[in-house]
Amino acid sequence: MHKEKHTLIGPFKQILPMTELPNKGALKDEQLSIIEDGGILLQGDTILEVDNYKALLAKHPDCEVETLSGDLVALPGFIDAHTHICFAGTRSFDYAARNNGKTYIEISKEGGGIWSTVKHTRASSKEELVALMLPRMQKQIANGITTTEVKSGYGLNVENELKMLQAIKQADQKHVLDLVPTCLAAHIIPKENGITEQEYLQLILEEIEPRIAEEKLCKRFDIFIEDGAFSAESSIDYLNQLKAKGYELTVHGDQFNAGGSKVAIAVGAKSVDHLEASGAEEINALANSEVIPVALPGATIGLGCDFTPARKLLDKGCSLAIASDWNPGSAPQGNLLSQAAILGTFQKLSTAEILSGITYRAARALSLVDRGKLGIKFKADIVAFPCHDYKEILYHQGELKAAHVWKNGAKVI
Numbered sequence: 001m002h003k004e005k006h007t008l009i010g011p012f013k014q015i016l017p018m019t020e021l022p023n024k025g026a027l028k029d030e031q032l033s034i035i036e037d038g039g040i041l042l043q044g045d046t047i048l049e050v051d052n053y054k055a056l057l058a059k060h061p062d063c064e065v066e067t068l069s070g071d072l073v074a075l076p077g078f079i080d081a082h083t084h085i086c087f088a089g090t091r092s093f094d095y096a097a098r099n100n101g102k103t104y105i106e107i108s109k110e111g112g113g114i115w116s117t118v119k120h121t122r123a124s125s126k127e128e129l130v131a132l133m134l135p136r137m138q139k140q141i142a143n144g145i146t147t148t149e150v151k152s153g154y155g156l157n158v159e160n161e162l163k164m165l166q167a168i169k170q171a172d173q174k175h176v177l178d179l180v181p182t183c184l185a186a187h188i189i190p191k192e193n194g195i196t197e198q199e200y201l202q203l204i205l206e207e208i209e210p211r212i213a214e215e216k217l218c219k220r221f222d223i224f225i226e227d228g229a230f231s232a233e234s235s236i237d238y239l240n241q242l243k244a245k246g247y248e249l250t251v252h253g254d255q256f257n258a259g260g261s262k263v264a265i266a267v268g269a270k271s272v273d274h275l276e277a278s279g280a281e282e283i284n285a286l287a288n289s290e291v292i293p294v295a296l297p298g299a300t301i302g303l304g305c306d307f308t309p310a311r312k313l314l315d316k317g318c319s320l321a322i323a324s325d326w327n328p329g330s331a332p333q334g335n336l337l338s339q340a341a342i343l344g345t346f347q348k349l350s351t352a353e354i355l356s357g358i359t360y361r362a363a364r365a366l367s368l369v370d371r372g373k374l375g376i377k378f379k380a381d382i383v384a385f386p387c388h389d390y391k392e393i394l395y396h397q398g399e400l401k402a403a404h405v406w407k408n409g410a411k412v413i
């Protein structure tokens with residue numbers, strides 16, 4: 001078999017490999033290792049070596065060279081560990097209504113909110129959902145994001161939840177961005193036919209999950225634990241049954257009321273996302289667990305509520321991933337870098353903590369061990385920004401756009 005040729009890309013003014021940083025706890029910028037005038041040696045879609053550009057060139061004189069010009073700072077491709085980008089319709093009406101005095105829960109109880117997204121998503125064909133996702137996926141890639149989690153949860157019945165997951169699978173095949181699908185059939189209790197919480201969770205277990213297993217649509221399940229959604233009591237039993245079937249678990253928890261994080265810990269979920277309402281008790285419990293907290297500043301900016309207590313979580317020793325929660329209702333903006341930078345200013349997070357939250361710590365929240373760092377044998381998913389120093393990237397709060405993006409070793413931007 002012909003051996004794949006080595007390719008050297010560079011030079012980069014700085015490379016932040018994000019290797020050798022701890023998975024949990026607070027980080028100082030002094031802990032960031034920076035390779036000045038660096039290069040990245042690839043073999044196909046895999047990183048072989050990251051070092052000084054000239055040293056690599058001298059060591060590998062026969063390699064192909066992808067020469068770059070201008071000042072560039074390279075980082076691992078970003079990972080957005082929580083989105084809902086498979087949807088139809090808009091919720092601009094809700095946004096205006098909320099800002100005009102109504103609450104998220106009031107709008108939801110009045111049949112607005114999530115129900116208008118469910119209606120539009122149910123009315124769309126699988127092909128239409130794929131067509132709606134592709135430009136959102138392209139925006140992610142252009143923003144330096146090379147892996148994105150996507151949830152179902154606007155179908156809320158057997159046919160439409162499966163349709164959403166099939167659409168996510170198709171979109172993943174059609175676009176270079178990697179998608180990680182998650183079943184969020186337990187997003188909210190569907191209001192037709194007077195179905196109870198217990199009956200609906202049973203329906204997911206008996207009729208949706210077997211089809212997911214058969215068609216290999218996803219390996220993760222999520223549930224929204226909140227007043228007006230699912231109770232902590234019902235969620236534990238539901239999640240444990242899915243865990244017994246081998247699924248990885250994640251939870252929407254502690255968004256408006258605390259409770260979900262306790263469930264996430266009890267069932268051994270991989271992550272618990274939101275946590276805006278977490279207090280000292282929840283933060284301490286999370287710090288003593290292996291559950292990864294995921295902050296969703298896009299929802300805070302969209303709803304005008306509190307930020308996730310990211311500073312306290314890190315100081316207590318937790319890991320922290322940061323994701324966009326891109327969805328039409330509470331987080332329509334969908335710019336992860338911008339949101340992460342803003343979370344950083346409000347929560348006083350170091351650059352190292354923010355960049356970790358959207359690279360290797362986000363990869364861990366999705367159980368992906370092959371990405372999130374620019375290290376040997378890692379996937380060649382790379383983002384490069386047009387600047388001379390890494391501190392420029394967050395400073396511009398998302399306005400400094402990626403100059404280049406490589407996905408699986410191929411330059412896509």
Ligand SMILES: [Zn+2]
Nearest residue numbers: 082084252325
């Ligand atoms: Zn969400």
